[in-house]
Amino acid sequence: MDKFMLDQAEGLRRLLTGSRSRVVAMCSGAAAGNGAGGIGKTSAVVNIAAALAALGKDVLVIDERQNALSASRLFGVPDNGTLATLMSGKRFLEDSVTNTPFGFALIAAPRDERISHVPAQWRVLLDGPADIVLIDTQLDRNGELSTLAAQAHEFVVITRVAPAAITEAYVCIKRLHYAHAIPRFRVIVNHVKNAADASVAFNNLATVASRYLAVQLMQAGRVAEDHRVSRAQELSRCAVEAFPATPAARDYRQIAAEMLHWPMVQSPQTVPVEMPKLGEHSINPGAARRMETPVTQLAMSSSASM
Known part of the structure; x- marks a missing residue:
């Protein structure tokens, strides 16, 4: 879509909502410490961020993860101290972020620097100059969001076409719904070999979530299985920049373009408290019940579709 039209649409959204940034929390079914993984959440975050930046948007990625495969480690961003100094008012936002070579800004948000802040304080970070804020979430041991990620307007669950992954996605949605009263999630199906299988999954x-949780799921897109995504990561690069003609890069760009047109919704955790805004410059370059029946149905139906 023409960049001028995208800018007009984003400008109108901001005028009507009074919001500075669209905040999107990217989630998967792996809770902290459970050893699960392989969904490709971080790859999706950085590639969508790079695709949004290529569309001319100011993008901030907040990295909550703390492991060797996190976005901060990938791009050599310090993961200690920076967020704390920002939240204490000792630094401005534009002085706290790291501008990556791929057009988006990045800041690490390790757990020990997040847990001491209440939701209203995060507006200093989330109401900054970025058009879009993507949070690479780290769920806690109960499968819940941090107080930072809970401020998002949109919650995207990333999964793949495999029984275990679909089951994890359902459990993730269930826990987040009961913990944070989230009524709607968007879903990205990653590592897709066949589009029909992705649709079935x-x-x-969506059917099970609607029936047992009264939660609405919406398709946010799918990403083709492509070994060049991991190759780009090995090179400390993004697939949309390193291998732009590949199927996965095409899919990331499609998701990014459509994200700009998602209707703006209010965060379920929004607190109406006025906070000072730092850094006005551009940053461019256990209430849940066990429900064994739906989980079993998901695993069986996903197996049948493969």
Whole structure:
């Protein structure tokens, strides 16, 4: 879509909502310490961020993860102290972020620097100059969001076409719904070999979530299985920049373009407290019940579709 039209649409959204940034929390079913992984959440975050930046948007990625495969480690961003100094008012936002070579800014948000802040304080970070803030979430041991990620307007769950992954996605959605009263999630199906299988997996997940949780699921897109995504990561680069003609890069760009047109919704955790805004410059360059039946249905239906 023409960049001028995208800028007009984003400008109108900001005028009507009074919001500075669209905040999107990117989630998967792996809770802290459970050893699960392989969904490709971080790859999705950085590639969508790079695709949004290529569309001319100011993008901030907040990295909550703390492991060797996190975005901060990938781009050599310090993961200690920076967020704390920002939240204490000792630094401005534009002085706290790291501008990556791929057009988006990045800041690490390790757990020990997040847990001491209440939701209203995060507006200093989330109401900054970025058009879009993507949070690479780290769920806690109960499968819940941090007080930072809970401030998002949109919650995207990333999964793949495999029984275990679909089951994890359902459990993730269930826990987040009960913990944070989130009524709607968007879903990205990653590592897709066959588009029809991806549609079946999403439809199964959406049907069960609607029936047992009264939660609405919406398709946010799918990403083709492509070994060049991991190759780009090994090179400390993004697939959309390093291998732009590949199927996965195409899919990331499609998701990014459509994200700009998602209707703006209010965060379920929004606190109406006025906070001072730092850094006005551009940053461019256990209430849940066990429900074994739906989980079993998901695993069986996903197996049948593969």
